[in-house]
Amino acid sequence: MPTIVVEVMPKAELLDPAGKAVAGALARLGHTSFTNVRIGKRFELTVEGPVTDATLAEAQKIAEEILSNQVIEDVTAVFEAK
Amino acid sequence: MRIGVITFPGSLDDRDASRAISLAGAEPVALWHGEHDLHNVDAIVLPGGFSYGDYLRCGAIASHSPIMAEVIDAANKGLPVLGICNGFQMLVEAHLLPGGLIRNDHGKFVRRDQVIRVENNTSAWTTDFAAGEEIVIPLKNGEGGYIASDETLKQLEGDGLVAFRYMGVNPNGSMNDIAGLTNARGNVVGLMPHPEHAVEPGFGPDTATRMQSGTDGLAIFQSILSATVLS
Numbered sequence: 001m002p003t004i005v006v007e008v009m010p011k012a013e014l015l016d017p018a019g020k021a022v023a024g025a026l027a028r029l030g031h032t033s034f035t036n037v038r039i040g041k042r043f044e045l046t047v048e049g050p051v052t053d054a055t056l057a058e059a060q061k062i063a064e065e066i067l068s069n070q071v072i073e074d075v076t077a078v079f080e081a082k
Numbered sequence: 083m084r085i086g087v088i089t090f091p092g093s094l095d096d097r098d099a100s101r102a103i104s105l106a107g108a109e110p111v112a113l114w115h116g117e118h119d120l121h122n123v124d125a126i127v128l129p130g131g132f133s134y135g136d137y138l139r140c141g142a143i144a145s146h147s148p149i150m151a152e153v154i155d156a157a158n159k160g161l162p163v164l165g166i167c168n169g170f171q172m173l174v175e176a177h178l179l180p181g182g183l184i185r186n187d188h189g190k191f192v193r194r195d196q197v198i199r200v201e202n203n204t205s206a207w208t209t210d211f212a213a214g215e216e217i218v219i220p221l222k223n224g225e226g227g228y229i230a231s232d233e234t235l236k237q238l239e240g241d242g243l244v245a246f247r248y249m250g251v252n253p254n255g256s257m258n259d260i261a262g263l264t265n266a267r268g269n270v271v272g273l274m275p276h277p278e279h280a281v282e283p284g285f286g287p288d289t290a291t292r293m294q295s296g297t298d299g300l301a302i303f304q305s306i307l308s309a310t311v312l313s
Contacts, residue, residue, distance in 0.1 A: 010184075014184065014229060015184075015187055015227075015255070017184075017185045017186065017187055017188070017189040018185060018189070020189065021189050066138075066142075066146065067138070069139055069142065069175065069182055071174070071180075071181060071182035071229070071230070071231075072139075072182040072184055072229060
C-alpha cells in the first residue's frame with residue numbers, strides 16, 4: 001500500500017530527557033563512540049490510492065497541526081515511502 | 083452553580099474533581115468527551131489522568147475530542163475552564179494557554195506535596211487566595227516541565243499571567259518555576275499540581291498541626307463560586 005512517512009523530532013534547543021536516559025545507558029554499556037541520543041517519532045500514513053501532491057500536502061498539514069506540537073517539536077520530514 | 087467535569091478515556095481524577103466541587107458548595111455535572119453538549123454548565127474542569135494513554139503527546143488526542151470543540155468555543159466566550167495536570171496539557175494542546183509541557187527534566191515521575199505561590203489572584207479560579215499566598219497541594223506527573231519561547235515567557239511574566247509558581251524546589255524543570263497559568267481574560271486557568279486532592283481533612287497533604295489535614299486546594303473551587311457571583 002502507498003505510504004507517507006512523517007518524522008517529528010523534539011526541537012533541537014530543548015532538553016530531551018528520554019534521549020538523555022538512553023545516552024546514559026549506552027555510556028554505561030561501554031559504547032563510547034556516541035555522545036548524544038535524541039528520540040523522535042516516525043508516523044506511517046497508509047494512503048487510499050496513489051500518493052499525489054495533494055495527499056503529500058495534506059500529510060504536511062496534519063503533521064504540523066496534529067502529529068506534532070510546533071511549540072516543542074519540529075516536523076523534520078514528510079515523504080513517500082519507497 | 084453547576085460545574086461540568088469532563089471524563090475522557092483514561093481520565094483518573096474526574097471523580098476527585100467532582101467531589102471537590104461538591105465540597106466547595108457547587109453541583110458537579112459529569113460530562114462525556116464523545117458528546118457535543120456542555121449541558122449548560124456554568125464552568126468546566128478538565129481533570130487529571132492519562133487520557134488516551136498519553137499517546138501522541140500528553141493531552142493531544144483529548145484536545146481534539148468531540149466535546150473540546152464546544153469547550154474551546156465556550157472558553158473563548160468567557161466560560162471559566164480549569165485544567166488540572168492532564169487537563170492543563172489539554173489546554174496547551176488546544177492553544178487556550180501558550181507554551182507546552184514536556185517530560186520532567188530528571189526523567190522520573192514525581193509525587194510530592196508541593197508548595198506553590200499564588201502569583202495571580204484575579205483569575206476566575208484564584209480570587210479566594212491572597213496575592214502571594216503560599217499553599218501546599220499534591221503534585222504527581224511525569225511530563226510537567228513547562229516550556230515556552232523567550233518571547234512568550236516575557237509576555238507571561240510582563241502581563242502577570244503566571245497563576246502559580248513552584249516554591250522551594252522546581253520539581254520538573256519548568257521554565258521560570260511555572261506551575262500554572264491564566265489567560266489574559268482570567269477565565270482559563272491550567273496547573274500541574276492537583277488542588278482536588280487537598281480539599282478534605284484526613285485526605286490532604288500533611289500540615290504543621292496534623293497529618294493529611296491540608297485543604298489548600300478547596301479555595302480554587304470556592305473561587306469560581308465567588309467569581310461567578312461577582313460577575
